[in-house]
Amino acid sequence: MKKSKILMVIGSFLLLGLFVFPLWNITLEAPQYPIPLGMDIHINKFSDTHEFDIKNINLMNHYVGMQYIPETIPEFKIFPWAIGIMVILGALIGFFGNYKLFLVWFVVMSLLGIAGMYDFYMWEYDYGHNLNPKAIMKFTNPDGSIMGFQPPLFGTKHILNFTAHSYPRIGAYFMFIGMFLTVVAFFLGKREAKN
Structure with a gap:
C-alpha cells in the first residue's frame, strides 16, 4: 500500500478521537471562585x-x-453521525480512491468544521445576548445598551469580574492533525502518481 494511502487512512481514523476526548473548553475565572469554573464541549x-x-x-x-446550559442540543445528534461518515469515507478513499479525492475529503471536512464553528458562535451569541428582561441583575454598556455576556469563540475575554477563556481541547487536536495528514497524503499521492 502506498504511503499516501496509509496517511489518508490514519488521518481519517484520527477523527475518532472526537468520540473519546472533548473538542472545546470554556473556563471562567473570577476572584470568588478559587478554582475556575469550566465546561468541556464534546461532539455529543x-x-x-x-x-x-x-x-x-x-x-x-x-x-x-x-x-x-442545556443538557443537550440538536447538534449533539448530528455531529457524531457527520464525523462517523467522514471517517468511513476517508478510510474508503484511502484504500480505494485516487489521491485527488484526498483533497476533496479535506475540503468537505474543512467546510463542516467552518459550519460547526459558525453554529457554535451563533449558539454563544444567543446564549450571551438573549437575556431574560425580568432578570434580578441588569448591566448596561457605557452607551446605555444592555450588556451581553457572550464568551469568546476563541481566546480570552473579560466580562465584568470574570475572565472567560475558550480554547480547543485534545479532540480538536486529533481532528487538526488528522486533517493535516490528509493534506500531506494528497501531495505525497501527487508525487507518487508522477513517479
Missing part, C-alpha cells in the same frame, strides 16, 4: 471540568437573565 454532550461546574455556571447566569 457538555460536561463539567470540575464536579458541579455547569450547575454553578447556570446559577450565576440566572441572576443576569442568561439561559441555562
Whole structure:
C-alpha cells in the first residue's frame, strides 16, 4: 500500500478521537471562585471540568437573565453521525480512491468544521445576548445598551469580574492533525502518481 494511502487512512481514523476526548473548553475565572469554573464541549454532550461546574455556571447566569446550559442540543445528534461518515469515507478513499479525492475529503471536512464553528458562535451569541428582561441583575454598556455576556469563540475575554477563556481541547487536536495528514497524503499521492 502506498504511503499516501496509509496517511489518508490514519488521518481519517484520527477523527475518532472526537468520540473519546472533548473538542472545546470554556473556563471562567473570577476572584470568588478559587478554582475556575469550566465546561468541556464534546461532539455529543457538555460536561463539567470540575464536579458541579455547569450547575454553578447556570446559577450565576440566572441572576443576569442568561439561559441555562442545556443538557443537550440538536447538534449533539448530528455531529457524531457527520464525523462517523467522514471517517468511513476517508478510510474508503484511502484504500480505494485516487489521491485527488484526498483533497476533496479535506475540503468537505474543512467546510463542516467552518459550519460547526459558525453554529457554535451563533449558539454563544444567543446564549450571551438573549437575556431574560425580568432578570434580578441588569448591566448596561457605557452607551446605555444592555450588556451581553457572550464568551469568546476563541481566546480570552473579560466580562465584568470574570475572565472567560475558550480554547480547543485534545479532540480538536486529533481532528487538526488528522486533517493535516490528509493534506500531506494528497501531495505525497501527487508525487507518487508522477513517479
